[in-house]
Amino acid sequence: AQSVSQHNHHVILSEAASLELGCNYSYGGTVNLFWYVQYPGQHLQLLLKYFSGDPLVKGIKGFEAEFIKSKFSFNLRKPSVQWSDTAEYFCAVSPLRGSYIPTFGRGTSLIVHP
Amino acid sequence: DTGVSQDPRHKITKRGQNVTFRCDPISEHNRLYWYRQTLGQGPEFLTYFQNEAQLEKSRLLSDRFSAERPKGSFSTLEIQRTEQGDSAMYLCASSAIPGNTEAFFGQGTRLTVV
Numbered sequence: 001a002q003s004v005s006q007h008n009h010h011v012i013l014s015e016a017a018s019l020e021l022g023c024n025y026s027y028g029g030t031v032n033l034f035w036y037v038q039y040p041g042q043h044l045q046l047l048l049k050y051f052s053g054d055p056l057v058k059g060i061k062g063f064e065a066e067f068i069k070s071k072f073s074f075n076l077r078k079p080s081v082q083w084s085d086t087a088e089y090f091c092a093v094s095p096l097r098g099s100y101i102p103t104f105g106r107g108t109s110l111i112v113h114p
Numbered sequence: 115d116t117g118v119s120q121d122p123r124h125k126i127t128k129r130g131q132n133v134t135f136r137c138d139p140i141s142e143h144n145r146l147y148w149y150r151q152t153l154g155q156g157p158e159f160l161t162y163f164q165n166e167a168q169l170e171k172s173r174l175l176s177d178r179f180s181a182e183r184p185k186g187s188f189s190t191l192e193i194q195r196t197e198q199g200d201s202a203m204y205l206c207a208s209s210a211i212p213g214n215t216e217a218f219f220g221q222g223t224r225l226t227v228v
Binding site: 004034044046049051052090092103 | 147149158159216
């Protein structure tokens with residue numbers, strides 16, 4: 001079974017700071033990779049996804065993530081955060097064989113101070 | 115709104131009572147997932163359906179938990195003889211036929227067992 005590890009559980013930044021959230025997964029086969037965001041009081045929403053091709057993927061609101069296959073990593077980045085980016089961020093992996101069930105990391109709570 | 119819909123949004127129940135939650139997925143989605151989320155954790159997979167077939171239920175937390183999707187459309191999650199440890203957010207998600215596709219989440223049902 002696959003697993004997902006998110007290294008930073010709580011991150012506090014000031015506006016305009018750069019952001020990088022780490023995500024590593026363990027699974028021997030091919031996977032789809034996702035970052036979801038949960039704003040306060042809202043449901044989980046897809047931020048970006050990687051299926052194949054260019055390992056650098058761009059999502060909504062200026063976020064991007066890079067898939068490094070050799071490191072089993074899919075780190076999320078944003079060059080300049082805004083107060084409105086305050087949210088919980090979840091990395092998820094879905095194997096491309098068998099059940100395809102998405103497995104989530106425990107999440108990172110990001111607080112951005114204005 | 116054509117997203118995933120969950121009902122109720124909040125449920126407070128006394129220990130020992132049975133509760134049932136409903137999920138209406140996006141209409142053309144074949145797959146339906148149930149997850150549980152507790153404070154400070156990511157979504158934890160419980161069970162899933164492909165159309166009306168429940169293909170994985172070994173991750174349901176105990177035999178007090180059961181789920182149905184009788185006609186391949188909406189689904190229900192029932193918890194019998196609730197315990198305080200069942201207090202959590204219960205999330206439903208749906209997706210198209212597995213492959214290069216993402217899961218879409220509902221708002222969740224927050225259960226409080228008193």
